[in-house]
Amino acid sequence: AADSTVKSVQKRGYVQCGVTTGLPGFSNPDDKGKWQGVDVDVCRAVAAAALGDANKVKYTPLTAKERFTALQSGEIDLLSRVTTWTITRDASLGLNFTGVTYYDGQGFMVSKELGVKSAKELDGASVCIQSGTTTELNLADYFRQNGMKFEPVVFDTADQTAKGFEAGRCDVLTSDQSQLYALRIKLSKPDNAVVLPEVISKEPLGPVVRQGDDQWFNLVKWTLFAMVNAEELGLTSSNIEKEKKSKNPEVQRFINGEGSKALGVPGDWAYQIVKQVGNYGEIFESNVGASSPLKIERGLNALWTKGGIQYAPPMR
Amino acid sequence: MPSKKKDLAKGRTAFWNDPEKRSMLYQIIMLVILIICGAYIISNTLHNLDSRGIKTGFDFLWSEAGFGINQSLIEYDESHSYGRTFFVGLLNTILVASLGILLATILGFTIGIARLSNNWLIAKISAVYIETFRNIPLLLQIFFWYFAVLRPLPRPKQSIELFDVFFLNNRGLAMPAPNILEGFGWVLLVFALSLIVVIGVKRWAKNRQDTTGKGFPIISVSLAIMLGLPALTYLFVGSPIDWEVPTLRGFNYRGGITVIPELLALLLALSVYTAAFIAEIVRSGILSINKGQTEASFALGLSRPKMLKLVIIPQAMRVIIPPLTSQFLNLVKNSSLATAIGYPDLVSVFAGTTLNQTGQAIEVIAMTMAVYLTLSLLISLFMNWYNKRIALVER
Amino acid sequence: MSNEVQQNLMAISDEIMVEMRSVNKWYGEFHVLKDINITVRRGERIVLCGPSGSGKSTTIRCINRLEEHQTGDIIVAGTPLTNDLKNIEVIRREVGMVFQHFNLFPHLTVLENCCLAPVWVRKMPKKEAEEIAMNYLKRVKIPDQALKYPGQLSGGQQQRVAIARSLCMNPEVMLFDEPTSALDPEMIKEVLDTMIELAEDGMTMLCVTHEMGFAKTVANRVVFMDGGQIIEENCPHEFFNNPQSERTQLFLSQILQH
Amino acid sequence: MSNEVQQNLMAISDEIMVEMRSVNKWYGEFHVLKDINITVRRGERIVLCGPSGSGKSTTIRCINRLEEHQTGDIIVAGTPLTNDLKNIEVIRREVGMVFQHFNLFPHLTVLENCCLAPVWVRKMPKKEAEEIAMNYLKRVKIPDQALKYPGQLSGGQQQRVAIARSLCMNPEVMLFDEPTSALDPEMIKEVLDTMIELAEDGMTMLCVTHEMGFAKTVANRVVFMDGGQIIEENCPHEFFNNPQSERTQLFLSQILQH
Amino acid sequence: MIQSDKKLPDLPPPRRSDGAFGWIRANLFSSVTNTLLTLLAVYLLYIGLVPLIQWAFIDASWVGETRDDCAVGGACWVFIKTRLNQFVYGFYPEELYWRVNWVFILFGVLITLLIAEKTPYKKWIVIFTLTVFPIITFYLVYGGAFGLEVVETHKWGGLMLTLILAVVGIVAALPFGILLALGRRSTMPVIKTFCTLFIEIWRGVPLITVLFMASVMLPLFIPEEIVFDKLVRALIGIVMFQSAYMAEVVRGGLQAIPKGQYEAASALGLSYWKMMGLIILPQALKLMIPGIVNTFIALFKDTSLVLVIGLLDLLAIVQAGLADAKWAGYSVEGYVFVGLVFWVFCFGMSRYSQALEKKLDTGHKS
Numbered sequence A: 001a002a003d004s005t006v007k008s009v010q011k012r013g014y015v016q017c018g019v020t021t022g023l024p025g026f027s028n029p030d031d032k033g034k035w036q037g038v039d040v041d042v043c044r045a046v047a048a049a050a051l052g053d054a055n056k057v058k059y060t061p062l063t064a065k066e067r068f069t070a071l072q073s074g075e076i077d078l079l080s081r082v083t084t085w086t087i088t089r090d091a092s093l094g095l096n097f098t099g100v101t102y103y104d105g106q107g108f109m110v111s112k113e114l115g116v117k118s119a120k121e122l123d124g125a126s127v128c129i130q131s132g133t134t135t136e137l138n139l140a141d142y143f144r145q146n147g148m149k150f151e152p153v154v155f156d157t158a159d160q161t162a163k164g165f166e167a168g169r170c171d172v173l174t175s176d177q178s179q180l181y182a183l184r185i186k187l188s189k190p191d192n193a194v195v196l197p198e199v200i201s202k203e204p205l206g207p208v209v210r211q212g213d214d215q216w217f218n219l220v221k222w223t224l225f226a227m228v229n230a231e232e233l234g235l236t237s238s239n240i241e242k243e244k245k246s247k248n249p250e251v252q253r254f255i256n257g258e259g260s261k262a263l264g265v266p267g268d269w270a271y272q273i274v275k276q277v278g279n280y281g282e283i284f285e286s287n288v289g290a291s292s293p294l295k296i297e298r299g300l301n302a303l304w305t306k307g308g309i310q311y312a313p314p315m316r
Numbered sequence B: 001m002p003s004k005k006k007d008l009a010k011g012r013t014a015f016w017n018d019p020e021k022r023s024m025l026y027q028i029i030m031l032v033i034l035i036i037c038g039a040y041i042i043s044n045t046l047h048n049l050d051s052r053g054i055k056t057g058f059d060f061l062w063s064e065a066g067f068g069i070n071q072s073l074i075e076y077d078e079s080h081s082y083g084r085t086f087f088v089g090l091l092n093t094i095l096v097a098s099l100g101i102l103l104a105t106i107l108g109f110t111i112g113i114a115r116l117s118n119n120w121l122i123a124k125i126s127a128v129y130i131e132t133f134r135n136i137p138l139l140l141q142i143f144f145w146y147f148a149v150l151r152p153l154p155r156p157k158q159s160i161e162l163f164d165v166f167f168l169n170n171r172g173l174a175m176p177a178p179n180i181l182e183g184f185g186w187v188l189l190v191f192a193l194s195l196i197v198v199i200g201v202k203r204w205a206k207n208r209q210d211t212t213g214k215g216f217p218i219i220s221v222s223l224a225i226m227l228g229l230p231a232l233t234y235l236f237v238g239s240p241i242d243w244e245v246p247t248l249r250g251f252n253y254r255g256g257i258t259v260i261p262e263l264l265a266l267l268l269a270l271s272v273y274t275a276a277f278i279a280e281i282v283r284s285g286i287l288s289i290n291k292g293q294t295e296a297s298f299a300l301g302l303s304r305p306k307m308l309k310l311v312i313i314p315q316a317m318r319v320i321i322p323p324l325t326s327q328f329l330n331l332v333k334n335s336s337l338a339t340a341i342g343y344p345d346l347v348s349v350f351a352g353t354t355l356n357q358t359g360q361a362i363e364v365i366a367m368t369m370a371v372y373l374t375l376s377l378l379i380s381l382f383m384n385w386y387n388k389r390i391a392l393v394e395r
Numbered sequence C, D: 001m002s003n004e005v006q007q008n009l010m011a012i013s014d015e016i017m018v019e020m021r022s023v024n025k026w027y028g029e030f031h032v033l034k035d036i037n038i039t040v041r042r043g044e045r046i047v048l049c050g051p052s053g054s055g056k057s058t059t060i061r062c063i064n065r066l067e068e069h070q071t072g073d074i075i076v077a078g079t080p081l082t083n084d085l086k087n088i089e090v091i092r093r094e095v096g097m098v099f100q101h102f103n104l105f106p107h108l109t110v111l112e113n114c115c116l117a118p119v120w121v122r123k124m125p126k127k128e129a130e131e132i133a134m135n136y137l138k139r140v141k142i143p144d145q146a147l148k149y150p151g152q153l154s155g156g157q158q159q160r161v162a163i164a165r166s167l168c169m170n171p172e173v174m175l176f177d178e179p180t181s182a183l184d185p186e187m188i189k190e191v192l193d194t195m196i197e198l199a200e201d202g203m204t205m206l207c208v209t210h211e212m213g214f215a216k217t218v219a220n221r222v223v224f225m226d227g228g229q230i231i232e233e234n235c236p237h238e239f240f241n242n243p244q245s246e247r248t249q250l251f252l253s254q255i256l257q258h
Numbered sequence E: 001m002i003q004s005d006k007k008l009p010d011l012p013p014p015r016r017s018d019g020a021f022g023w024i025r026a027n028l029f030s031s032v033t034n035t036l037l038t039l040l041a042v043y044l045l046y047i048g049l050v051p052l053i054q055w056a057f058i059d060a061s062w063v064g065e066t067r068d069d070c071a072v073g074g075a076c077w078v079f080i081k082t083r084l085n086q087f088v089y090g091f092y093p094e095e096l097y098w099r100v101n102w103v104f105i106l107f108g109v110l111i112t113l114l115i116a117e118k119t120p121y122k123k124w125i126v127i128f129t130l131t132v133f134p135i136i137t138f139y140l141v142y143g144g145a146f147g148l149e150v151v152e153t154h155k156w157g158g159l160m161l162t163l164i165l166a167v168v169g170i171v172a173a174l175p176f177g178i179l180l181a182l183g184r185r186s187t188m189p190v191i192k193t194f195c196t197l198f199i200e201i202w203r204g205v206p207l208i209t210v211l212f213m214a215s216v217m218l219p220l221f222i223p224e225e226i227v228f229d230k231l232v233r234a235l236i237g238i239v240m241f242q243s244a245y246m247a248e249v250v251r252g253g254l255q256a257i258p259k260g261q262y263e264a265a266s267a268l269g270l271s272y273w274k275m276m277g278l279i280i281l282p283q284a285l286k287l288m289i290p291g292i293v294n295t296f297i298a299l300f301k302d303t304s305l306v307l308v309i310g311l312l313d314l315l316a317i318v319q320a321g322l323a324d325a326k327w328a329g330y331s332v333e334g335y336v337f338v339g340l341v342f343w344v345f346c347f348g349m350s351r352y353s354q355a356l357e358k359k360l361d362t363g364h365k366s
């Protein structure tokens, strides 16, 4: 009965975006309160596409356990909060995952002095973990499968989890690997902690929207694809102005905003994304990659052309 | 005033002037408004649920939970159902709340009485205690205690040991757990018997005290009987309990019972905080007792502690109970802050992880609120009953 | 009747039960008791009277240390009243006190009220204490109320329970602080009668009261206080018929007119 | 003086101001008022007396619906007292009431106490209400206290304010429920004097009181109640000197002895 | 037998001959138990206070900009100092602090005027505080009129947010509380039942579940078109919760008004609402002030719970600051600071309410 989300976002003038309560590299307020990170840039990209202005976003910090309720209830338009794509979530929570912004896997971080080299040695360990995550489920599976015991110590937020780990409440902190790196730099002595090599699960992280609004779903989905495609096409925030004159038909289609009618957004939507936010590679590098404190390798998240699995359907 | 008589003839009361009919009307209006509001909310909710593709229902309670919980009073592991997580959380809430009530009451009464001590230093320290702890948010205190408890405790390898069976470290306090073997029934039987004996001895001792005035060391004797006889039987039937002593294996002590530090910290925070309020209640309850009662007790030669015990506190209880009840209720509700430090209470386990894994917000929140309402109601009922029982008999 | 009672009264022994020697007391800066000297012998019955605020209550409350005096000596049944808790304890056992507002313990039955101190202070067996209590309750004529609570009794009955409660400790001296002034007129008599009986049995009594009839009937001496001092002290006959001081005369004229 | 006042009083008209016809009232199962019949004519002054708990207060509180009666009719100044809020409102405007405990509004000054009802119930302009109030305050002899708060006045002064407050509504009938019994003896007179003056001015009054002097001085009739019934009703002279019923005699003997 | 007929002089009380020593003896060592207790207390104070003072003052570092300026072993107040603005204003734009400051100043002045004994026109100040002041505050803090730039609520935080939540919560809860209390005392069964249920249900559930509901579930219950700000939703939750508590305070106040006041008012012909508005509530409200202040203290402390729904109140913003790797390891200082701020506010208020209670106790005899 009501407007589609695209319409109501445009009427309202901003995108309501659910993010974490603070996870460096993904969504974290700096000391001025300005939000930064990959997830935040996704929100900004959606705003750039829908409204032409990447700054028209309101962030709602959510704990892991609030996030789906907040999305279901309509409090937020878009959940961009390191959320793992699983079948239950996709199929039975009334939600739709729009794609994968980051291919992750669950790992372990231990304190160096324990001298543990492999996750297989963790029998009987206390594990700090964030509540309401797939991590919580994977962990149980992994230990059960390997016939090991563990004691879960469950916290509400990433910060608290790190605090608990630091205070020695547990031997291991488990989370998605990217987050482990992010949390590690929050420790007072980051060098005392090591991330174990094992990856025990697939954690494709991506933005989520409510089911039943295909236009909005498509917009978010194609915002992601646009960013990947831009990287593939070599379009960056600095060169896209110049590339406007490019002869490459693919670039032209990109800049002219193929599909804008159906998505219900302005014609330069893809251009605005790259112009104001950047392409996927840029976002990755500046937030979690080499030019960030996290220094995470591209790995799986490299373009399919470069040995990774980031692949976007063509824009035509 | 004949003019008045005319238009106010009896029996022709306009219905809005008849208080009964008027109140009827008000109530009907109120009901209608309530029903409309209710219907509006429900229809909105249904519509919203539908348009957002959320399925409702309690089926999820029977599906496998798949996550671990680090403290459970009933058997639980990942393969149990979400429904069971509800009971795990519920029991954990009840555990911390009831221990908290017990501790807070003891501490609160002690400090409330100490506040009135004629030792200047003690009175002042109690005052400082009260003013400090009741004026700082509980959440902050919970964080404080958590880190205050965690920080000085060693890692498991360097545990503080007591008698080689208790081990204290930052994973908690590991204690031996009893494994009951065959023959233990005898011990229980003897224990029951010794209870009966003790009751008999108590009767006899009271009788003797009443008739001859001679006291009898009833407490030590009954303790001896209650502990000694079963202990002898225990040895006689060949120690039918296998104490499972925790041992350090891998990262931590295995086996036995572990009291996790979250429980300890939460318990400390809740009881220290609530005790400050209870102390004030106790103090004002005591002060509300007429000065004449104190004077009469002194005039009879009672000492101060006896006066408090026999005369003042029993009377002050009447004044204390109602506000004490609301402190108990507050404590139960405040135990929900457990979630801040990861103690697996109802809010943390059920309204937290389970809600999140299943996405059934309405059902889960409704069940959680119902639990707190029920707990509150039970406590109120009990305290009201108790208060009635101790009410003064008057003409 | 006056004579009759006076004749029935037992002789006064020479033993001094209460002695106050130049006692002074201040409330903060306010000088309430000025140089009070009172001697009470065993078996004596003394009535204290005087206008409101003259320090009567304060005087008798000093005797069992409900108030602390600052200078002067108070000696009760041979024990000097000092800061020593032991002495205070001893004295309080020997001295019974009855208050204007009864001050019964409302959460205990009449019998329990009476037994409380014997059991907990004198460590008497409960059975024995109850027997004694019943005896005294009979004496104040309310044995049938023993199992009721104070709240269920009339004011006069309550005051009689208070008297019985004090008697249960078997005190050497009884202090009364306006025992009838909170009572309705019909009840005053029953309490006064109880007190008169007590006097007939030879109890040493120190009694603050405005009941001049009682003073005439049983007192050996009447002490008149005003402004924190003792103005006049005399046997009742002289005191009422031939008051010496002007202030006494004024007081008597006011109180007897009433 | 009695005769003098009686002579000064204005004649009683035939107009019936209050009529109670076989009024019955129960509190739960307890039958408090049994078949009460009272007729008060304009200018009449009636004193209700009787032992405590006999239902005097209840009777007069029924007249302005502070209590609801269950059977029988009450007609006040021509208006029948029914469930009709309009009627109740009309009656309350015509009937002033003075309580034992004054019930002044402690958060308002004396003047505001007096003006409240005229302004809010009679919708009188504030100026006018204040003028009237000052008039009545003069009449009860405390115009100089107008700006004080009730808490700053003595009991007697408070009761006179309460009377003035009622008068400000210009009532046809005044009800008094033991107006002097919460007062110290010195103050009783000032309130009684005010009431006597009011009577002299011809106010219709229904008064529950134990002040027999007042009854003798101003009452046209004395009504004696016991156990919820009217036992006897007579002019004061007959009532006091020649009581008919035994219960009246007993009551009088108790109350006059006091 | 005249003892003395002349009036003896009033003498000054004897000075304690034993001075301070006597005081100590009487108050600390009057008996064996007392002596033991005193010694125990002194010992506890010694092991508790000495390290605390050492840490908080003697070894503490006060000046500097970064963690390197902090000495080891003592408190590092530098952390608090560098972050103080954020702790007070949250992420409110720095150049607009003056707007918040004006509100603080105005609020302080109004409160002082209200608390002071002899302020003239107190009634008008109360009305101003309850009506005009909130509007001024709204436009100053939020903006959006008179050429003031809008500052979104998600930028609000710190002490400012804590105060806003608490003050708005209590002020808005008062009218609801009064209605609920009147309803609960009503003789009409439907209204009475509704109000009783409403009050008891809200009082029976924990605030964090209420906040959780308000923050994520409220949109489920209202039409999709209506959107509330997150802060507003938290406030709705707090107000609902608080009005139930307020209703009980009001009910207590109403019960303390003697029956005679109702009777006198009815006898004068006042209708129910006039009686309530003119006679009963003005008196009851005065009696309720201590209760209201106590509720306010409770609410003020409870505002810290909004951190579980992601609002950055004082406690949350300090915690966020603690998460900054640059300052890792100074959490104790952070918590001590928050504790101290809350304590100062709550202690001040509780003293005020105690003083009021005492005044009412002695001053209400009429």
Ligand SMILES: Nc1ncnc2c1ncn2[C@@H]1O[C@H](COP(=O)(O)OP(=O)(O)OP(=O)(O)O)[C@@H](O)[C@H]1O
Residues within 6 Å of the ligand: C027, C030, C032, C050, C051, C052, C053, C054, C055, C056, C057, C058, C059
């Ligand atoms: N605790 C106290 N602090 C200060 N002054 C007091 C205290 N108790 C009594 N007073 C004052 O001491 C004086 C004597 O009081 P006391 O009660 O002994 O008088 P009283 O002769 O018993 O009078 P009454 O007949 O009214 O009982 C009075 O002026 C009284 O106001």
Ligand SMILES: Nc1ncnc2c1ncn2[C@@H]1O[C@H](COP(=O)(O)OP(=O)(O)OP(=O)(O)O)[C@@H](O)[C@H]1O
Residues within 6 Å of the ligand: D027, D030, D032, D050, D051, D052, D053, D054, D055, D056, D057, D058, D059
């Ligand atoms: N609200 C009530 N509920 C039940 N019984 C009541 C109530 N009010 C009064 N009564 C009873 O009704 C009877 C008459 O009361 P009422 O106050 O009219 O007596 P009264 O003649 O005015 O006595 P007093 O001289 O003591 O004022 C008494 O027995 C009283 O206990």
Ligand SMILES: [Mg+2]
Residues within 6 Å of the ligand: C056, C057, C058, C178
């Ligand atoms: Mg006295």
Ligand SMILES: [Mg+2]
Residues within 6 Å of the ligand: D056, D057, D058, D178
């Ligand atoms: Mg009466």
